[in-house]
Amino acid sequence: MDPRIAKQRRELVLSQPFFGALVLRLNVVEDRSCETFWVDGVDLGYNPDYLATLNDLELRGVLAHEVLHVANGHTWRMGARDLERWNDAGDYAINPLVLSAGMLLPKGVLLDSRFLGKSAEEIYGQLTQEAKQAAKKEQSSQNGKPGNSGDAGGPGPQSPVQPASPATSGQSGSSGVPCEPTASSPSCGEVRQYAGTDLPTKEAEWKIAVIQAAKAAQMYGKLPGDLQAMVGEAVRPAVDWRAVLQRFAQQSTPEDYSFAMPNRRYLHLGLYLPSLHSPAIADAVFVRDSSGSVFDETQAQFDAEILTVFYSLRPARLVVMDCDTRVTQVQIFERGDSPELLPVRGGGATAFAAPFERVIADGIDPAFLVYLTDMEGKFPAAIPHYPVLWASTTPLARAKKAPFGECVEVIC
Secondary structure (H helix, E strand, O other): OOHHHHHHHHHHHHHOHHHHHHHOOOEEEEOOOOOOEEEOOOEEEEOHHHHOOOOHHHHHHHHHHHHHHHHOOOOOOOOOOOHHHHHHHHHHHHHHHHHHOOOOOOOOOOOOHHHOOOOHHHHHHHHHHHHHHHHHHHHHHHOOOOOOOOEOOEOOOOOOOOOOOOOOOOOOOOOOOOOOOOOOOOOOOEEOOOOOOOHHHHHHHHHHHHHHHHHHHHHOOOOOHHHHHHHHHHOOOOOOHHHHHHHHHHHOOOOEEEEEEEOHHHHHHOOOOEEEEOOOOOEEEEEEEOOOOOOHHHHHHHHHHHHHHHHHHOOOEEEEEEEOOOEEEEEEEEOOOOOOOOOOOOOOOOEOHHHHHHHHHOOOOEEEEEEEEOOOOEOOOOOOOOOEEEEEOOOOOOOOOOOOOEEEEOOO
């Protein structure tokens, strides 16, 4: 281990016990094949040539940066995502936390006020959406057509992030909160997906370590409020929204014992016993927020779950509505159909009342209604008589609370 890294690890233990306790869990290895630093939940790699460009305070900040990647679970949750974009999303999420803890980072690190307080998954979704919009705009310009401001599937392209001036790039003052986005630049340390077969065990061990490190830092009065909130989110149990959706839909299936269909297992014994009977449920209604606040990737995964529910529960009808401030599209499929869902249609603000009003106006008989949205809109005043599940693309800790129904967090 380079003696400078050993020294700054000790300094973190003394001055920033939360980071210090966690950085000691990582094996430090020299790796000239990487550009800067990297972490995978077990090892902390570094390029000595890059290390030589950092002063001691920057090195301490980079070590804290790498620790936060693991503490936030970025090494466990990358999955099949694009590596470079996942790194950028993770950096946008954690760099403000390092700065708010009073540490220094190298110049040019990724900072953008749009992403303050958001998770890596949320930021990744937004970066992916913006990349698609930029590609569409470039393709339109190459074809000689002016880029439009939006389409049926989502919001129009946002203004591209302009490179920050030298005076504003990198750090942004003692508060550590950037006022302007910085230009995209190489990360001071990359996050890599943990490749071991014991990922759930490692993840659980790190969650325990994060809690212990936070408690130790609190005892010394050295756990900033931003980090305290981060710890709560990092150790919160993950809930699979797909499982919640399936459970919610299954609960709407009216199962009961009936003598109309006797249990054939006991007929040869002369026993006439009831069997569990599941009559066809009513309409399954799904609403897709088409205001543009729900990204294409999330819409695609939600569509897949809609079809899963349709084929597993076999409702009387599948009703799929798109809505911004009004219902912009309605698709209805009968039992036995092979649904092919059309792209989301709409774009604009958000209001939630229109689909519930459309249900009444069209005489739809919902067994349940599932609404995919960011929860930013005006809720209907009347409470419907059927079960409602709000699939929130905003973390529940920050989402508006619905006046009725159940809510599940959908972060893809």
